[in-house]
Amino acid sequence: MLCFGARRRLGRVVTLLGMRSIFLVGFMGAGKSSVGTALAAQLGAQFVDLDGEISRRLGAPIPEIFARYGEDTFRTTERDELERCAELPDVVVATGGGAFCSVANREVIHQTGGVSVFLDLPWAVLRERLVRDHSDRPMYDDPDQARQLFEERLPHYRCALVRVSLAGQEDPAEVAGIVVATLREAPCAI
Numbered sequence: 001m002l003c004f005g006a007r008r009r010l011g012r013v014v015t016l017l018g019m020r021s022i023f024l025v026g027f028m029g030a031g032k033s034s035v036g037t038a039l040a041a042q043l044g045a046q047f048v049d050l051d052g053e054i055s056r057r058l059g060a061p062i063p064e065i066f067a068r069y070g071e072d073t074f075r076t077t078e079r080d081e082l083e084r085c086a087e088l089p090d091v092v093v094a095t096g097g098g099a100f101c102s103v104a105n106r107e108v109i110h111q112t113g114g115v116s117v118f119l120d121l122p123w124a125v126l127r128e129r130l131v132r133d134h135s136d137r138p139m140y141d142d143p144d145q146a147r148q149l150f151e152e153r154l155p156h157y158r159c160a161l162v163r164v165s166l167a168g169q170e171d172p173a174e175v176a177g178i179v180v181a182t183l184r185e186a187p188c189a190i
């Protein structure tokens with residue numbers, strides 16, 4: 001339950017964002033889906049999980065898509081679904097860890113007026129999360145390979161319009177609050 005003041009402040013964020021959708025980007029394990037769910041709830045917006053849309057479209061879970069059709073098919077579908085999501089008004093989209101690493105995908109997001117938000121967590125936190133839970137992540141082999149992929153991808157994530165630096169101990173609702181506060185201050189979001 002939100003007090004009147006909080007509602008008014010959140011209402012102002014939505015007003016400032018106008019029809020701009022928010023795209024959460026960052027490495028595997030950054031919490032894009034859980035933060036996206038909390039953020040959409042705080043903003044009263046629709047939440048879309050890009051990987052979920054890809055799974056629905058191809059009728060299989062992500063690891064099966066990689067195993068059965070290969071990464072190329074996954075990436076092509078990812079682009080298609082991203083283009084579709086980018087046309088939706090006022091949504092919060094959690095992208096997969098590789099989506100923002102394509103220049104064309106970044107253009108899809110930004111040219112349709114989307115605001116990209118990089119959830120920037122320390123490698124040590126991501127590593128720990130991935131070691132604990134990587135069963136559904138075909139792009140993860142082992143900590144060393146994942147570290148290299150993370151380093152390669154950082155320059156791409158840094159192309160996001162907004163960067164939110166996190167310690168990794170915050171819960172999803174807290175991170176969503178930080179994202180809202182950061183967007184309120186970000187000139188690009190106005």
Ligand code: S3P
Pocket residue numbers: 026027028029032051062095096097098099136137138139
């Ligand atoms: C991928 C990350 C996954 C998913 C797919 C590819 C990647 O999403 O899109 O397995 O290339 O990093 P998460 O970042 O939600 O794990």
